[in-house]
Amino acid sequence: MLHFNRCPHLKQIAQKCFPSVHVRTDKHVQLFLSRTFALAEFRKSWHSTHSLVGDKNIILMGPPGAGKTTVGRIIGQKLGCCVIDVDDDILEKTWNMSVSEKLQDVGNEQFLEEEGKAVLNFSASGSVISLTGSNPMHDASMWHLKKNGIIVYLDVPLIDLVSRLKFMKVDRIVGQNAGTSMKDLLKFRRQYYKKWYDTRVFCESGASPEEVADKVLNAVKRYQDVDSETFISTRHNWPKDCEQKVSTKFFSEAVIEGLASDGGLFVPEKEFPKLNCREWKSLVGATYIERAQILLEKCIHPADIPAARLGEMIETAYGENFACSKIAPVRHLSGNQFILELFHGPTGSFKDLSLQLLPHLFAHCIPPSCNYMILVATSGDTGSAVLNGFSRINKNHKQRIAVATFFPENGVSDFQKAQIIGSQKENGWAVGVKSDFDFCQTAIKRIFKDSDFTGFLIMEHGTILSSANSINWGRLLPQVVYHASAYLDLVSQGFISFGSPVDVCIPTGNFGNILAAVYAKMMGIPIRKFICASNQNHVLTDFIKTGHYDLRERKITPTFSPSIDILKASNLERHLHMMANKDGGLMTKLFNQLEEQQHFQIDEMLVEKLQQDFVADWCSERECLAAIHSTYSTSGYILDPHTAVAKVVADRMQDKTCPVIVASTAHYSKFAPAIMQALKIKEINHTSSSQLYLLSSYNALPPPHEALLERMKQQEKMEYQVCAADVDVLKNHVEKLIQNQFI
Secondary structure (H helix, E strand, C coil): CCCCCCCHHHHHHHHHHCCCCCCCCCCCCCCCCCCHHHHHHHHHHHHHHHCCCCCCEEEEECCCCCCHHHHHHHHHHHHCCCEEEHHHHHHHHHHCCCHHHHHHHHCHHHHHHHHHHHHHCCCCCCCEEECCCCHHHCHHHHHHHHCCEEEEEEECCHHHHHHHHCCCCCCCCCCCCCCCCHHHHHHHHHHHHHHHCCEEEECCCCCCHHHHHHHHHHHHHHHHCCCCCCEEECCCCCCCCCCCCCCCECHHHHHHHCECCCCCEEEECCCCCCCCHHHHHHCCCCCHHHHHHHHHHHHCCCCCCCHHHHHHHHHHHCCCCCCCCCCCCEEEEECCEEEEECCCCCCCECCHHHHCCHHHHHHHHCCCCCEEEEEEECCCHHHHHHHHHHCCCCHHHHCCEEEEEEEECCCCCHHHHHHHHHCCECCEEEEEECCCHHHHHHHHHHHHHCHHHHHHHHHHHCEEEEECCCCCHHHHCCHHHHHHHHHHHHHHCCCCCCCCCEEEEEECCCCHHHHHHHHHHHCCCCEEEEEEEECCCCHHHHHHHHCEEECCCCCCCCCCCHHHCCCCCCCHHHHHHHHCCCCHHHHHHHHHHHHHHCEEECCHHHHHHHHHHEEEEECCHHHHHHHHHHHHHHHCECCCHHHHHHHHHHHHHCCCCCCEEEEECECHHHHHHHHHHHCCCCCCCCCHHHHHHHHHCCCCECCCCHHHHHHHHCCCCCCCEEECCCHHHHHHHHHHHHHHHHC
């Protein structure tokens, strides 16, 4: 008989799906129950309550001047259904006077109340309804409308709205007061539109009403089709029989599971959504948060995370916890080189751009009745970033989600180690492993693939394992945003015009960061070349040049840039899968061969395809320190060692015919000894905190990272565990942590 000590929903699922299965909990359970069952039930429920059928309404919402009335009429003609304009067909007929007269008669507050009452007394089905600009400011009436329709937000750039309203009568707009500009009024209204929408239509500058109407219909179709956006494993074998069902996952399942059960990585079954040129141009003046909302809404189906909720998560993730309001600003370094600063988050590395958002995505996606243990391997920066990110979820989620991060005990900088250990919270722990990063990452993958162990944890402890490394799709996806945003910032600052190509140069270890740039190109950002920059552990550079991935007789060499001291680049599998036209059989063959024989070779056609977009080279330790020194001497800017690796390679490989964006993946404060050695500062033997304060006294660019300085002020030394490089030992640690946290 199955026993479910802590997970009632799994018991219900098992009773329904496996009525004859009998398993004893005193042995490792042979059955691994997929979350698919629970999520399928959630999705079915979502579909039944949100699907647009004949009696549902399409409700157009947006600010004054958005074109709701015009677009509504076009949609009504296309669908052959009734069109209702709230202003003309409900309010004025109810009041027997014009909207402007009513507003003048009763004032703003009373108008909103009476407008809401009029809508509450109205009902319709199978219609297109064009709301007033102020309807969303009345909660009860919006809930009334939402029950029987899908709310489509016509999101028009502010500059376009202001321009349109110059030629329209504005005496019926609620909230106009002396001293309040139309621009400020429209900005104020946005909070209400964001609250209610089910799907957003981005109405880029120059889009005609007919084009917007088509976008609305496409958005409604996408909203209806909850099964249209699925994920497959990179090792998935396509069935020869076309009628045979393909094994797919939804976004929420891919985020929860992290790694596919066959050992592959999840990728979208279809291509990335693409923005047209006008849509991209309309995002040039947008904030980072606005860009993230537009891009991620296109990549995450609202059945997985409702668009309005996703927007709230993004605002929370990229809020006050980032030291720079631009989140990921671009700085001109010299000539045609630009630095993309990805270190303004709370832990000072590019990992914050994903790991401030992923915990919110994860917490939303998981079923309500189970516990989750997140296992993470870190080469330095991921550890503190994931612990910090999951410490920010709410109290209820912390009781169900815990994190264990495994790092090479002697393979990270002293500051990184102190930061990882110091980031432990009530739901997160650090475990040092007496090996390198590759062992940590491989061990976690083996734990995930061990169905006896994972099944035992579910049955005995009601706990499911997942990951927050870049093998998790929810961790990789947010990185696409900053690559797109960097390009838009160059356009905004006047360095290029939209459509002009750029190169990107990225210090690369696990291939996730550079792969996110590839995805940004797929969405429409004109990136010409991807420059892969390696340190002395240059297996990726060698692979890009030869097509031969060879780990034989290679060992990790510790360098000044420890976050890319990696030999097994997990995300390379995703890129090869895409290049090989989703040949899961080939991926299985190649990566099994890598595990068993420590090398593989791709064919000449794939090598040529890879080299069309990628170039690569590596940087020695001497060159790394020299780049830090020369850059500071010429520009007063301090590069961290990873960024220095990228700059050396960019100088060598980029042909200077177009701008190159160099990804700065960490703040130099995290690597103070290397920086002091590069700048020839003699007081190298000081403590980490004194080194940090000494560097901050140089008044260099970028400024000192305040959160890192605060971290060094914390004198309390935290305990942490250290374990041997043995998968069984790691499994024992995982089980003990689960017992301590959840039982």
